[in-house]
Amino acid sequence: MSLIEIKLPKSLSKALNLPVNSPKRQQIKVLKKLLKKAKHTEFGQQYHFDEILNSRHLGKRFQELVPVHDYNKIYNNWWYKTLQGATDVCWPGKIKFYALSSGTSEAASKYIPITNDLMSGNRIAMIKQLLSLRTYENLPVRSVSKGWLMLGGSTDLQKGPGYYAGDLSGITAKKMPFWFTPFYKPGKEIAKTKDWNKKLDFIVEQAPNWDIGFVVGVPAWIQMCMEMIIERYQLKSIHDIWPNLAFFVHGGVSFEPYKHGFEKLISKPLIYIETYLASEGFIAYQNRQDAEGMKLVTNEHIFHEFVPFEDKNFDADGNIKPDAETLMIHEVEEGKDYALLISTSAGTWRYLIGDTVRFTNKEQCEIIITGRTKHFLSLVGEHLSVDNMNKAVQVVSEELNVSIPEYTVVGVPHGNFFAHHWYVACDDHANAEELRIRIDEALKEINDDYAVERGSALKEVFLDILPESTFMEFMKLKGKVGGQHKFPRVLKGKMLNDWQQFLTTGTL
Structure with missing residues (x-):
């Protein structure tokens, strides 16, 4: 059975077939939905969500009344309460899961709230990306029905007082929908393993028993896994053991530096599919074959804002300035770098995620990730991204x-x-x-x-x-x-x- 042929529940089908709308209207609709759901929370009361909802200019009023947050600001003022068991802080109910994230620079772990509403939006975005494969030319349909090897964090999550915490990929695997289980490798049992080396050893051991069509993960770790399998079984390429491997779903970093070495490990061309799945939510995905960028998720569970990544908005260390200019999706321009602010269905409000993006196709809402707000070099004005x-x-x-x-x-x-x-x-x-x-x-x-x-x-x-x-x-x-x-x-x-x-x- 092919994943693309699965019959979806009516409620999910309706969600996936939203009417085509302008990105601006889609985003205002999402913002309104988020504000309505969270208006009775402590955060919603503090920042007058009712007043924002009654405004004729919803987006602008939201920007006027709600401040921009980085992690330290929103955690110290709000999220710490949820870790202590408080409910209805930034999102209705109790936060039961947290994604542990330290980005690529900070030493201490960040606790990013994960809600059922956020996971639902993430799943819908994932399914939309999967269904977009139907538009690809010469799609290897046989491979679509094969296994998905997903290299992620452990599903054996850390238990706190009233919550669980761990890698987002581990939380996602733990809460995986039942219909996806037959396709998922390495399977739920080994997915619990916290020791990365033991997990890799198991995958290498089981590799001959699987028929893999997709590999999913960060390029460096996928490449390492494939190299171990090739070495263990003395293969010429990974296709000697997985002849139906046709897709590599990757994200988090640019694939280009890895591509040359990666393609030494294969004997058939792969379809490379880029995703932008952060701990804070499923932000964008590639939905067109050979597209330069990824399509922003504009009509589900994330409201996006964009801060021009310029000296007037950020200091020399990449910290956002109090009077920084913020734009909505209809106000951006192609070819310029923007720091991304997101508000999500997990109580993440006007949150500086730390990534910079550039629109490659404004009409299609397609972006590329160009770097991090604090990962650039400008010692003397070289502005190297x-x-x-x-x-x-x-x-x-x-x-x-x-x-x-x-x-x-x-x-x-x-x-x-x-x-x-x-x-x-x-x-x-x-x-x-x-x-x-x-x-x-x-x-x-x-x-x-x-x-x-x-x-x-x-x-x-x-x-x-x-x-x-x-x-x-x-x-x-x-x-x-x-x-x-x-x-x-x-x-x-x-x-x-x-x-x-x-x-x-x-x-x-």
Whole structure:
């Protein structure tokens, strides 16, 4: 039986077939639904949701009355109460699940509330993405009915006083709808395993017994798993054991730096499907074959706002300023970077998620992730984004025919001026000096500000080549293994100090 052919419940079918509307109208409808549901909560009373709902200009009044929050602000003022068992704080009822997330920089875990309403919206977005495969040309229909190998966090969640907490992928797997269970691998029993190495060993052991059509996860961990299977069974490619593997569903990081190395492991072309599933919600997904961007989820459970990622709105450390300009979806422009604010059906209100996005197709509401508000380099005005870095790495890896699956960049003093220090993972034969020169030249072509500053205060670029295992070992020591964890592209603060200590001593 194919997933696309499953007969859906009437209520879900109705939800999936919402009338086509303008993005602005869809978003106002979502905002109104969120405000109505939460108007009797403490947050709703504090910020006058009733008044907002009675306003002729709902979106603008919402922006006027409700402040922007980062994690620390909303946790310290509101969410901490829910962990203590309080109900009706930012969303009706009691919060029973929390996604543990530390992003890619902070050391302490964040507790992101997860509600049934949020999970329902996430599932509908997932089903819509799955159904969009029907529009793909030359769709390998046979593979659609095969297994889904999903590398995520443990479903054996941490138990707190009245709640459970864990990786979002673990919560999602634990609350998986019954109709998806036959397709799900590695299965619920092994999904409970907290030890990442044991989980991988089990998957490698069971790999010959599965007929996999989809692999789902962060590229680095999927690649590691496939390499282990190929090595264990002395295969030429992963298709020797999974001939029906046709889809790779990925997200969280740009796939381009991984693509060259990834395609060494396959003997048939795969359909790559990008998703934007954060701990705070299912934000966007690729719904058109070969689309440059992902379609924002505009009519379900998330209200989006966009803050132009400019000096007037953010300080040098990537913190949002109190008077930052915020836009709704009909006010954005293509080709500009925006920090994303979301309000969701889990009591996440005007929340700075930390990602920056760019609209590639405003009419289709399609975006790409360009980086993080705190993961960019602008020591002297070079304004170097993660997107710039990814493109440079992609260009150079293709020119030199080498795989660069991981990298990170540090801004450092250099005499009276400054420099960038690159740490690049490459297990192929590569010359560090050649990589340094080529990446530098590629960035000059991509980013005019960078080119100007390289002739001024940004005096030097350094580059070290390290084995990919060095990056993986650091992540293991940080407790960021598997699931949605990915290596930060820019290192600052404590993460930088830990990295430097690790390179010196091998420990943290």
